[in-house]
Structure formats: C-alpha cells, structure tokens
C-alpha cells in the first residue's frame with residue numbers, strides 16, 4: 001500500500017517519530033545521571049557541577065537523531081573491530097573496554113590499539129563540528145575525555161603512548177574520516193580531576209542544598225555552548241538547583 005495522501009503521510013511520519021523518540025528517551029545514555037569522562041572537561045564549571053551533583057536534566061537536548069546515529073555507529077564500529085580481531089587471530093584491538101579513572105569516575109574507552117598503544121575515541125560528527133575540529137583541534141572537552149580514558153588504562157598497567165579521536169562524518173563518506181592525535185599526558189587528566197574535585201569542594205562550601213540561589217555563583221564559561229547542556233533552561237530566572245538560563249543570560 002502506498003501512503004500518498006498528505007494527511008496520511010504526515011500522520012505516519014508522526015507515528016514513526018513518536019516511536020523513535022520514546023526509544024531514545026529510554027536509552028541508557030539518556031538515563032545516565034552520573035558525570036562521565038565526556039563531561040569532565042567541559043569549559044563551564046557550573047555545568048560540570050550540575051552533572052557531578054546528578055541533577056535531573058531539564059534540557060532534553062532537542063532532536064535525538066544525532067545521538068541515535070552516534071550510538072548505532074559506535075555499535076557497528078565495535079562489531080567491525082571485534083571481527084578484525086577474529087580475522088587476525090589475536091586481540092590487536094581492545095574494544096569498548098571499561099575503564100576506572102578514579103574510584104567514582106568510570107567510563108568506556110571505545111578502542112585501544114595494542115600495536116601502537118593508542119587509545120581511540122570514535123566521534124560521529126555533523127559537518128560544522130567536524131570542520132571546527134579540523135581547523136582548531138578538539139577543544140578541552142574531547143581532549144580531556146580521551147586523556148582520562150588513557151589515564152584509566154594506565155592505572156590498570158596498560159601502556160598508553162598516544163590518545164586519538166577518530167572523527168567520522170555523520171553525513172558524507174568514510175574518506176572524510178579525520179584523526180586527531182597527541183601523546184598521552186597524565187597531567188591533562190590530573191588537572192581535569194583536580195578541577196572536578198575543586199568544583200565539588202566549592203559546591204559544598206556554598207551549601208547549595210540550603211542556598212539553591214548560589215548555583216549562580218558557580219563559574220560559567222561565557223563562550224560555552226549552552227544548547228546541549230542538560231541544565232539549560234532558557235528564559236528562566238537565575239541559576240538554581242534545577243537549571244540555568246545560560247551563560248549569556250546569567
């Protein structure tokens with residue numbers, strides 16, 4: 001049967017989107033409430049503090065499609081590298097290895113290449129983000145993330161020489177893959193962990209449970225992109241225990 005009546009097509013489109021959105025809302029990443037390595041290096045200290053405190057997100061992040069494509073792409077890549085291990089008859093690639101960075105901070109390293117001692121994180125990026133990384137490098141958030149994974153592996157006694165981001169275009173061709181890499185540097189991870197711990201200490205000092213209005217005193221980052229922040233509550237009052245109006249509004 002062909003759906004060609006406008007109302008039927010738009011009704012079907014709505015039904016399909018509803019199913020996809022409901023599935024995305026129930027996905028493990030959407031339910032994650034503990035800060036992970038991907039957020040620790042975000043330039044906005046207030047956002048890091050919200051995530052470290054496990055505050056319920058008020059910003060759904062908008063359209064879930066990029067994240068669905070990202071998750072599906074990661075699953076496919078994991079199968080591909082496991083299959084390559086099987087073809088080699090040895091475990092060249094450690095795939096989706098759980099890493100313990102500290103006693104309270106854990107994560108999953110996408111890939112580790114035992115031949116080159118390189119920790120690799122896959123990113124499946126839109127055109128603008130890919131262009132920005134090619135032009136300016138990855139920025140603190142991604143850089144800290146891969147260095148933290150490297151730190152976690154090194155804690156286990158695994159040799160880490162380099163960390164890398166494998167940036168695949170979300171639309172386009174595999175030939176558009178861009179790899180950024182630098183030497184593993186534990187000082188980057190240690191600085192980020194010290195900042196995280198300092199933000200925790202500041203939050204306790206401010207006694208945020210008793211004084212939720214003091215969330216506004218936590219340092220933001222004027223240049224931060226608030227759009228993807230789970231605490232972003234545009235058009236609201238000052239930052240409090242539930243959300244933040246954004247860097248420019250604060």
Ligand code: SF4
Pocket residue numbers: 044045046047050220221224225226229230231232233244245246247248250
């Ligand atoms: S909305 Fe913007 S300023 Fe507020 S916590 Fe999030 S990233 Fe920081």
